[in-house]
Each structure stands twice: as C-alpha cells, then as structure tokens.
Amino acid sequence: MTAIEQTEAARPRGTRLPRRARRNQLLGAAQEVFVAQGYHAAAMDDIAERAGVSKPVLYQHFPGKLDLYLALLDQHCESLLESVRTALASTTDNKLRVYATMDAYFAYVEDEGGAFRLVFESDLTNEPAVRDRVEKVSLQCAEAISDVIAEDTGLSRDQSMLLAVGLGGVSQVVARYWLASSSPVPRDQAVQLLTSLAWRGIAGFPLHGAEH
Amino acid sequence: MTAIEQTEAARPRGTRLPRRARRNQLLGAAQEVFVAQGYHAAAMDDIAERAGVSKPVLYQHFPGKLDLYLALLDQHCESLLESVRTALASTTDNKLRVYATMDAYFAYVEDEGGAFRLVFESDLTNEPAVRDRVEKVSLQCAEAISDVIAEDTGLSRDQSMLLAVGLGGVSQVVARYWLASSSPVPRDQAVQLLTSLAWRGIAGFPLHGAEH
DNA sequence: AAAGCCGTGGAGGTCAAGATCGGCGTGCAG
DNA sequence: CTGCACGCCGATCTTGACCTCCACGGCTTT
Numbered sequence A, B: 001m002t003a004i005e006q007t008e009a010a011r012p013r014g015t016r017l018p019r020r021a022r023r024n025q026l027l028g029a030a031q032e033v034f035v036a037q038g039y040h041a042a043a044m045d046d047i048a049e050r051a052g053v054s055k056p057v058l059y060q061h062f063p064g065k066l067d068l069y070l071a072l073l074d075q076h077c078e079s080l081l082e083s084v085r086t087a088l089a090s091t092t093d094n095k096l097r098v099y100a101t102m103d104a105y106f107a108y109v110e111d112e113g114g115a116f117r118l119v120f121e122s123d124l125t126n127e128p129a130v131r132d133r134v135e136k137v138s139l140q141c142a143e144a145i146s147d148v149i150a151e152d153t154g155l156s157r158d159q160s161m162l163l164a165v166g167l168g169g170v171s172q173v174v175a176r177y178w179l180a181s182s183s184p185v186p187r188d189q190a191v192q193l194l195t196s197l198a199w200r201g202i203a204g205f206p207l208h209g210a211e212h
Numbered sequence C: 001a002a003a004g005c006c007g008t009g010g011a012g013g014t015c016a017a018g019a020t021c022g023g024c025g026t027g028c029a030g
Numbered sequence D: 001c002t003g004c005a006c007g008c009c010g011a012t013c014t015t016g017a018c019c020t021c022c023a024c025g026g027c028t029t030t
Helices: A018-041 A044-051 A053-059 A065-089 A093-111 A116-120 A128-152 A157-180 A185-204 B019-041 B044-051 B055-061 B065-089 B095-110 B116-120 B129-152 B157-180 B187-203
Strands: none
Touching: A018 A044, A018 A053, A018 A065, A018 A116, A044 A053, A053 A128, A053 A157, A065 A093, A065 A116, A065 A128, A093 A116, A093 A157, A093 A185, A116 A157, A128 A157, A157 A185, A157 B157, A157 B187, A185 B157, A185 B187, B019 B044, B019 B055, B019 B065, B019 B116, B044 B055, B065 B095, B065 B116, B065 B129, B095 B116, B095 B129, B095 B157, B095 B187, B116 B157, B157 B187
C-alpha cells in the first residue's frame, strides 16, 4: 500500500528541462499544493512528486520551504497591488472607480488557480516574513484607495484610511464568500450590489466630515 | 543552557486545584500561548509550563492539542455570535442597530486578551473541524444580519446575504486594522464613521432593488 | 498516628517531515 | 569511439513535537 504508483499523474518523469523552465514548473506545482493543502500540511515530498522530480532538485532551486512559499507570495502580492492600482486609474468617474476596484478583487479571487488563498488565507501569518508581506500589500492597497478618498472628500488622513481599509475588506471578504458559496448571484450583479452600497456610503461624505 | 529557571513566572507550583478550576486555568494558559504564538508554533510544553503544571495533567484534561484548541475556539465563537445577536436585538432603530453591531465587533476585537485571533486569524484553517467552526460562525453572524436586512428592504435572500457578509466583513477587518494601528482615531469615532458609511449605503435600498 | 491511595513530576518513545550524500544516465567534445 | 561533465534520483539523517511510563508527597480512614 505504499505510494509507488500515483506518480503517473503529470509525469514526463525523466525529461531534462533548462533551469529556468524547471524553476517555473516547480513554482507551479508548489502553488497547487500550497493552495490545496496550506503551508503546514504541504510536504516538500508532495511538491516534488507533483512536479515529477525528486526532492533534491527542489532544494537545488530553492534553499528551503519558506523561500519557495515567499517567492509565490511575493508574486501574487504584486499581482493584487497592480490590479487594484490599475482599476483605480482606469477612470476618473468615482462611481465607476468603485465598481472597477471591487471587480478587481472579484477577478483576483476568481482567477489564478486560487492563489488568493496564499495572501488572504495564509496559515503562516506567525512567520514575520509572511506577516510583513501580507500587511504591507493590504496597507498599500488601502493607501491607494485612501488617496482617492482623501482627495475627493473632506476627511482626514486617518479617517480616509479607515474607510479605505473597510472598502478593501468588504471587497475581499465578499469576493471570497461569493466564490465559496458557488455563486448563486452572478458576478456582475454581486459587484453591482456592493458598488451601490459602497458608493451611496462614500458619496455622502464630500462636504461634511461627520454630521450628527 | 537548558531552560530550567523560567518556571518562576506564574507558579504556585504545587497547589492542588479542584478539577474545574484547573481546567479553566489550563484554558487560560492555552489561550495566552495560542494567541501569542499561533497553533503550530505553540508547544504543549509551553502551555503546561505557563500553567505551572506538567504535561500529563494537561493530557488528563484534554485528549490532545486539537481538542484544547477547539474548546477555546468554540468558546469564543459562541461569544462573538452572542455579542452580535445581542447588538442586533438591542434596539429597533436600524441606524442604532448598525452602530451597535459595528461596536460589538470592535469590543470583541479589543477585549478578551486577543482571543479574536483564534477566530479571525487562525493558522489551522486547513483542519476541517476548525474550518467548519469558523465558517459556521461567520455564516451565523451574516444570517442574523441578513434577516434584518431582508426584513426591511426589498432585497432577495441571496442579495441580502451578500450585503450582510460585507457588513460583517467590514466590521471585522476595520476593527482589526484599528486595533493594530494603535488607534489613532478613538473607538467611538471610528465606529461612528463606519456606521455613517454603512447606514447611508444600506438606507438606499428599502424601496427599490438596485437601480442603475 | 500510621498506612494507603491518588494525583504530580521528570525522562523517554515514536514518528513525521525538512534537509542532504553517493550512484546513474545522457549528451557533447575531441 | 571514449572520456567528461551535469543534472537527477534513491536512500538516509536529524530535529522537534506530540504523547506516555516509573518515582514522590499530601490527604483520608480506622
């Protein structure tokens, strides 16, 4: 009953790859395993087997498990930040901006083979390197949103950051819920609904800080 | 250089406690360690030492590490759900309801020695038992909120659930951010700000589903 | 007051998983 | 044709954390 035979899944088993290509393949395999199992439950053996190589080659490309994880995490943090910034810059109509940004979160959660789990549902937040990266990307996204809010309302820096964190948080939480609940509401409609909620909330701020 | 001496921190060292009290003390010690270190980094030795007992007694009260964690998790899930339900039932004025509910999340995050981390920042979400509990309490909170929304607006069940998940998400995310950012804005004001945002957003829905 | 019992304490077993060493096959230069 | 170099694999080591076995001391009973 030992694991001897399940190596047939995705194995050229014996093909020699150039170094760069091998590295990318290893990253792909690692992503699948990390997304499916989480960091702790994922074993280096699993990743190697998924990639169709043996463990030593894995260690010839990455010094350790953490480095492998961080490489993926950096990649997808960058991706999220870029999506959000692109969405914010895609228009000057603030309501459309809200829609585009929300939609960016939905797209991010839906695409990329579930890689969003590495950022939003990591089980390695105790590791300072991971915590730093996750907090940093959250902060950077919030700051990008906050800049727009602060520019178009009379709110202070701290206040607009609170709202920005909130808007990013809604997008992220609802997008994950929407994905997990097998999408009873179509994506367009969900984003539209959230946009209505958020836009009405935001649009009330321009002239007055916070009345009664 | 072995660790021999740091057992002096909180030790009656030798006191015999009634079973119930001992169990509570163990739960307290476990909570401190789990909150500070996370599940994986926390060692049973640490918990036993923190409580001033030896490992066998720990295992006489709890079958294993997971059971100990689940006991704490259940406790604090229950606590959150009760706080949210109490807040929702505290008034019939919907705007005050929003304020009370947001404030419940802030209070939950601020109090209880950081226990919210067990629910919102667990590093054991891959364990099905943990995942089930966390998802369940999120869903129950969202349903409680959703009931109020569905009752007072013309939105469908699915739509009001999306909004409810969003509102719970904002509260949770912003409360955590507020706590972590060493509170540059006083709690009352932060809750007030969020309430304004959310209430304006929600109050637009009563009569019409979602126009343009 | 003496003896037994029950719970406590420290030391050890087991096992999984991250990290590594000697052989092997392949492709190329001379 | 032959030797060399390079990348890959099977098998192994070690660490660390969860989880139990032999001595000891206070409380109860006659």
